[in-house]
Amino acid sequence: MRILVTGSKGFISKNLIAELKNFGYKHVYEYDRDTEPSLLNEYCEKADFVFHLAGVNRPKEQSEFMEGNFGFTSILLKTLKKYKNTCPVMISSSIQAELDNPYGKSKKAGEDLLFNYSKETGAKVLVYRFPNVFGKWCKPNYNSAVATFCHNVAHDLPITVNDRSVIMNLVYIDDVVIELIGALKGNEHTDGDYCVIPKVHTITLGEIVDLIYNFKNSRQDRSIPNMSDQFTKKLYSTYLSYLPKDSFSYELRMNKDNRGSFTEFLKTQDRGQVSVNVSKPGITKGNHWHHTKNEKFLVVSGNGVIRFRKIISNEIIEYFVSGDKLEVVDIPTGYTHNIENLGETDMVTIMWANECFDPENPDTYYLEVKL
Template identity: 70%
Template sequence: MKILVTGAGGFIGQNLISELRNRHYDDILECYRNTDATLLEEYCKEADFVFHLAGVNRPQNDREFEEGNLGFTETLINNLEKYGNNCPVMFASSTHATLDNAYGRSKRAAEDLIFTHAKSTNSKVLVYRFPNVFGKWCRPNYNSAIATFCYNIARDLPITVNNSSVKMNLVYIDDVVEELICGLNNKPNVVDDFCEVPTTHTTTLGKIVELIESYKKSREERSIPNMNEGLSKKLYSTYLSYLPEDQFSYDLKMNVDQRGSFTEFIKTMDRGQVSINVSKPGITKGNHWHHTKNEKFLVVSGEGVIRFRKIDSEKVITYFVNGKKMEVLDIPPGYTHNIENLGDTDMVTVMWANELFDPEKPDTYYLEV
């Protein structure tokens, strides 16, 4: 199958083409802004499916809206009809097509042209009126407020929010691509005369800014946003894609003493926290128990022993651990426990606790095993 993608270098085009290749669609005819007219004509002759994503969002003057949105669509349709190619055509329109402005009028006129083509040739067309699309590879300071906010906040640059209560309807780029590929496979989500991305998000501009700013702080606080909430998960991934390339890494606070070190890695509000414990050879750590707090230990390097004793019993339970065997030990409440390094090198243990450490209520009581 030969798939023509106009606007191949744009935000949606890049994401769509990368996923098409992931799914082994190898015969992709990529049309860019500078693609020769003769080559485009050849593409229109050969195409089995057209993703028409090319368009103008931020021109120098309003005339470019008509030239870029309506004019190019007209060229595309004329080329298809010239060669009698009645293949399906997907068209990326916008919710602005309902508005009476230069951009909206140009998109609506292009829609009418696409629908007329479908009727006259008895071909299938899929017209999507996209709301705000966000995700990786979108150009900041161009046509996406989210891309601009992510880019600027990641770099401590100022942002402008004129009205934080403005409602925004959003679709995530991966959901867009998934739906477009469904359309390619003749399974589009059709609603009346148009097609829609089934998963959308509605929020306010202020909430978006609040979330993005919290993502920046999360690196300092060693926290992770709520991955259970769809918009937050997608927005967090988007924010990370705009990090400066020299700032992918960030430091953690290591608590170091003669026994080794203890470093908090990740904190979550509802899934506890993960820390990295390093024990020097011969060192024993722990000798405490908890009422409700529970933990999981995973030794990833070195060797040692983890001992348990129920606080009202004299019986000591031992588990020998080794980084060569990935084995998780649950640390149940009511058992005092310790971990001793039996090897000649540092022992590294990944430790998970079901709650964030609260110095006012640590639920940790010293008692030797």
């Protein structure tokens, strides 16, 4: 299938083209403002589907709105008619097409042009009125508040919020791309004359800003945002894509002593925390028990033994563990337990606890496993 994508260097187009290639589409014609104009003839003659994503958002002169959003659409459709190519044409419009401003008028003019083209030629047309689209590769300080906020916060730059109560309707770039590829296959979602993105997120501007700052702070407090919330999950992925190239990594506080080290890695609000424990050869750690706190131990390097004893019993249970055979050992409540390094190198254990450590209520009581 031969696919023409106009505005190929734009935000939506870059994501769409990348996914089209992932799906195995080999003939994707990429057309942008710096493409040799004569190629439009070749592409329009051969195309089996057109994603018309070219447009003008922030021109120097208001007249450029109509030139870019109506004028080029007219050229594209005339070229398709020249070659009697009635393949489906998708156009990216905007919810602002309903508004009486230069940008909205230019988008509405492009829509009308496409609907008239369909009546004249019988070609299938798909008009999408996108709300605010966010996600990776969106240009900051241009026409996306989310992109600007993510970029500025990630780069320690100030942001300006005039009204935190402003309600935003947003769609995520991956959801847009999924819908567009569905439209390519004839499975578009519609609402009357228009096509729609099924998943729209409604949230206030202030809530977006608070989330982004929480993402930034999560590196210091080692927390993970609530990934069960779909918008938070998508916004967090977006925020990470704006990190400076020299800031992908961040240090963790290692609590070291002569036995090895213990480092908290991740904390969550409702799924506990993950830590990394390093034990030196011959060292035993633990010898304590919990009422409600429970843990999972996974030795990933070295070898050792995990011992248990129910605090009201004399029986000692042993589990021999090794990084050569990854297995998780549950640490039940009411059992005093320890872990001993039996090897000649450091033993590394990933430890999960069902709750984040609370120094005011540690639920940890010292008791030797061995009697």
